[in-house]
Amino acid sequence: MTLSSSLILGVHIVMAMLLAGGALAVLFSGGTTSPALPRQTAVIGIILLLTTGINNFISRLGTGVPKGYHMWFGIKFLLALHVVTMIYLVSGGKLSDEKRIRLLKGAGASVIAVVLISVYLNFLATRG
Numbered sequence: 001m002t003l004s005s006s007l008i009l010g011v012h013i014v015m016a017m018l019l020a021g022g023a024l025a026v027l028f029s030g031g032t033t034s035p036a037l038p039r040q041t042a043v044i045g046i047i048l049l050l051t052t053g054i055n056n057f058i059s060r061l062g063t064g065v066p067k068g069y070h071m072w073f074g075i076k077f078l079l080a081l082h083v084v085t086m087i088y089l090v091s092g093g094k095l096s097d098e099k100r101i102r103l104l105k106g107a108g109a110s111v112i113a114v115v116l117i118s119v120y121l122n123f124l125a126t127r128g
C-alpha cells in the first residue's frame with residue numbers, strides 16, 4: 001500500500017466511526033440513548049465513506065486479490081448500504097425516539113458484520 005492509500009483508508013475508518021458510533025451506542029446501551037447526526041453531517045460522512053471505500057477497492061484490485069475477495073466485498077457493500085441508509089433516515093432528528101432506536105439497533109448489528117468482513121478482506125488481500 002502507498003502512503004496516500006493508507007491515508008485514504010484512515011479517512012474511511014474515521015467516517016465509519018462517525019456514522020457507526022451512534023448505531024453501536026444504541027445497540028450496546030439497550031436503547032437508552034438515541035443519537036442522531038445533523039442531516040448535512042450524515043450526507044457528507046456518507047459521501048466520504050463511499051468514495052474512500054471505492055478508492056480502497058480499486059487500489060486493492062491493482063495488487064491482484066485472491067478468489068473470494070469479490071464475493072466478500074459484495075456482501076460487505078450490501079450491508080454497508082443498509083447501515084448508511086439507516087443513518088441517513090435517522091439523521092436530522094425528525095423520527096420518534098422509538099423508531100430511531102429500532103432502526104439504529106439493526107444498523108449496529110450490520111456494523112459489526114461489516115467490520116468483521118473488512119478485517120477478513122484485509123486478511124485475504126495481505127496473506128502471503
Ligand code: HEM
Pocket residue numbers: 012013016017020049050051052053054056057058060077080081083084111114115118119121122123125
Ligand atoms: C458502515 C460502513 C463501513 C464500515 C464500518 C467500514 C469499515 C472498514 C474498516 C474498519 C476497514 C479496515 C479493515 C482493515 O484494514 O483491517 C475497511 C476497509 C475497506 N473498506 Fe470499508 N467500511 C464501510 C463501508 C465501506 C464501503 C461502502 C466500501 C466500498 C464502497 C468499503 C470498502 C472498503 C475496502 C475495499 C476496504 C479495504 C479492505 C482490504 O483491506 O482489502 N467500505 N472498512
